[in-house]
Amino acid sequence: MVDVKAIERAKEHFGRILEEQLRRVEEMRSAQDWIDYGRLKVIKIGVCGGDGIGPYISESSRTVLEAMLEDEIKSGKVEIRTIEGLTIENRVKVMKAIPDDVLKEIKDCHVILKGPTTTPKKGDPWPNIESANVAMRRELDLFANVRPVKVPEIGVDWMFFRENTEGSYVLGSKGVNVTDDLGIDFCVATTQGSERILRLGFDYAAKNGINKVSVVTKANVVKTTDGKFLSVAEQVAKDYPQVKWDDWFIDIMTAKLIDPYRRKEFRVIVLPNLYGDILTDEAAQIQGGVGTAGSANIGKRYAMFEAIHGSAPRMVDEGRAQYADPSSMIKAAAMLLNHIGFTDKARRLEMALEVCTQYEKAKVMTGRSNGATGQEFAQYVLDTVNDPGLERKWQGYQRPA
Ligand code: IPM
Ligand code: MG
Numbered sequence: 001m002v003d004v005k006a007i008e009r010a011k012e013h014f015g016r017i018l019e020e021q022l023r024r025v026e027e028m029r030s031a032q033d034w035i036d037y038g039r040l041k042v043i044k045i046g047v048c049g050g051d052g053i054g055p056y057i058s059e060s061s062r063t064v065l066e067a068m069l070e071d072e073i074k075s076g077k078v079e080i081r082t083i084e085g086l087t088i089e090n091r092v093k094v095m096k097a098i099p100d101d102v103l104k105e106i107k108d109c110h111v112i113l114k115g116p117t118t119t120p121k122k123g124d125p126w127p128n129i130e131s132a133n134v135a136m137r138r139e140l141d142l143f144a145n146v147r148p149v150k151v152p153e154i155g156v157d158w159m160f161f162r163e164n165t166e167g168s169y170v171l172g173s174k175g176v177n178v179t180d181d182l183g184i185d186f187c188v189a190t191t192q193g194s195e196r197i198l199r200l201g202f203d204y205a206a207k208n209g210i211n212k213v214s215v216v217t218k219a220n221v222v223k224t225t226d227g228k229f230l231s232v233a234e235q236v237a238k239d240y241p242q243v244k245w246d247d248w249f250i251d252i253m254t255a256k257l258i259d260p261y262r263r264k265e266f267r268v269i270v271l272p273n274l275y276g277d278i279l280t281d282e283a284a285q286i287q288g289g290v291g292t293a294g295s296a297n298i299g300k301r302y303a304m305f306e307a308i309h310g311s312a313p314r315m316v317d318e319g320r321a322q323y324a325d326p327s328s329m330i331k332a333a334a335m336l337l338n339h340i341g342f343t344d345k346a347r348r349l350e351m352a353l354e355v356c357t358q359y360e361k362a363k364v365m366t367g368r369s370n371g372a373t374g375q376e377f378a379q380y381v382l383d384t385v386n387d388p389g390l391e392r393k394w395q396g397y398q399r400p401a
Helices: 004-029 054-068 069-076 088-094 100-107 132-139 192-206 225-238 250-256 273-287 313-317 326-337 343-357 376-387 390-397
Strands: 043-047 076-082 111-114 146-153 158-165 213-217 243-247 268-271 295-297 303-307
Touching: 004 192, 043 054, 043 100, 054 069, 054 076, 054 111, 054 326, 054 343, 054 376, 069 076, 100 132, 111 326, 132 303, 146 192, 146 273, 158 192, 158 273, 158 303, 192 213, 192 225, 192 268, 213 225, 213 250, 213 273, 225 243, 243 250, 250 273, 268 273, 295 326, 303 326, 313 390, 326 343, 343 376, 343 390
Parallel strands: 043 076, 043 111, 111 303, 158 268, 213 243, 213 268
Antiparallel strands: 146 158, 146 295, 295 303
16 A cells, blocks of 8 residues: 555655755855855864864864974964864754854864764764764755875876765755655756866866866766766867867776776866765775875865765774874865965975875874874974975975886
8 A cells, every 4th residue: 555645755755955955056056156265364274073073184184284394374364163062972962063152163263174973874872863973065056076196107197076066965864765665865966056067177187288177977877967967068078179088987997996907097087976985985995095095175265175984983992093194184274275275385395294194104104003193293294395406305205106
């Protein structure tokens, strides 16, 4: 027997989702301009520690950021604030992905450096609340998740542009159990949402003289949402005749990232939310693990910088949190510096990080007491930044693949 009432309830729920999403389309249509950090009197940076190893690696990253911005902090051009309370305990207490007071403090800043936060799933000891990441990306409209992965010795130099406010994730907490036996989730793609991420990817390629954009979908099967993403890509590409582009399906793309010949060809990769989540973990692993990769979440008004990995509660349980690798969050700090206009400082920090993690390796993170602590590693990176011979050292390590 078909449960008519259950169907009606689900329809109502679906109706509300449609209203919400159409409102979002209207907001995107009247999109505001990009914020100009150069014109701000004070640039406010908020630091959220997060859960698990989050507070440890955030602290190391903050130490580096503060040292890099010492003059600007002294002169009052930059202010770094601590934002407490984005912890799983607090979020569960008020049953919200981001407690209201925390969100207010976040919105009072311009950019956020954020440690990983616990994302509960069904069956965990925590109530199954929405992911703080997904919520923050939505609340601050951080539509572009930009993730660089670079391994010079094998010729890998990738820049991922993952769509961050739509796809299968943004309604991930709004699926319906129509009956006990039928669960339905929703995946959303809008013309405006697809266009803004694709444009950012093509723009990046054009501005940096990169002649290759790859768009990844599963448009042959997921015909409506991925189909839209791909057809918007075809339109956007017309505005960039100087940039060559191609499209790939996600399954074969995951294979090609480990094809030593093909993978060198990829440069800028633009993709919907779920595929971007998966492919960037794979890419980070090729670089040396998710602990090595940083992630920028960018919107027109706000931006948030973080590690691409989770909060590793096991490390805390085993008493190893101080040995957690802060590279990902130091990388995130470098991306933050670059984003707010301190491009020389960002480049120097990236060079130092590359020297420390990929070449010189005078201090190595193992995640255990036989390796360096996060704070020791942060100091090593800072000493390398301050080494007057850094540029020469870095050059010396560069060899063509
Ligand atoms: C990431 C993470 C998050 C995501 C989780 C924690 C929600 O995996 O930033 O890639 O899926 O976006
Ligand atoms: Mg992920």
